[in-house]
Amino acid sequence: MLTPDKLFALLADKTRLRCLALLSYSKELCVCQLTNVLEESQPKISRHLASLRQMGILTDERRGIWIYYQIDSRLNNWAKDVLENVLTSIITQEPYCSDREKLQNLNAKWNCQDLYLDSSSFRAGCNGTTKVILNHS
Numbered sequence: 434m435l436t437p438d439k440l441f442a443l444l445a446d447k448t449r450l451r452c453l454a455l456l457s458y459s460k461e462l463c464v465c466q467l468t469n470v471l472e473e474s475q476p477k478i479s480r481h482l483a484s485l486r487q488m489g490i491l492t493d494e495r496r497g498i499w500i501y502y503q504i505d506s507r508l509n510n511w512a513k514d515v516l517e518n519v520l521t522s523i524i525t526q527e528p529y530c531s532d533r534e535k536l537q538n539l540n541a542k543w544n545c546q547d548l549y550l551d552s553s554s555f556r557a558g559c560n561g562t563t564k565v566i567l568n569h570s
Contacts, residue, residue: 435488440512443488444519448473449481453504454529455536456491457520457567461503462536470535490516504567513567 443449451471456462467478482502485491490512492505508516523529 435490435509435512437511437515439488440490440515443485443490444515446481448477449485450519450523451529451532452478452481452485452502453490453516454520454524455532456502456504457516457524458533458536461494461501463499463501465499466536466539467502469539470532508567517567 444453448471452467455467455470464475464479464482467473467482468475471478482491482493486493486502489505490508491502494501494503504516524533
């Protein structure tokens with residue numbers, strides 16, 4: 434069961450926070466997309482995603498050889514509020530802003546599957562005020 438102390442412990446890790454920031458921007462991402470953008474190994478990214486999934490923050494879906502992750506639409510309201518506030522506060526800071534730009538650039542050339550970016554999740558660019566809205570249901 435997700436509790437506030439467990440949520441904040443999960444958010445305290447930079448890799449998990451970067452993954453969540455990217456997932457809040459995109460409806461779903463494949464592990465290989467996250468490894469490319471974050472320039473981390475597949476086992477490391479997978480381990481962090483598994484932690485987030487086990488606590489009910491993420492869901493996953495296997496399609497062929499790819500596993501896609503997304504923020505769980507059934508997330509408790511209090512946890513959703515915390516995530517939205519944290520992600521809104523950091524999204525214009527580095528490395529989160531650069532991660533988002535890398536993901537956009539990757540979208541132009543990616544061939545793993547169709548990457549669906551939900552631009553309505555972000556209301557401005559890296560230098561503007563941005564509001565994260567977790568409504569990917």
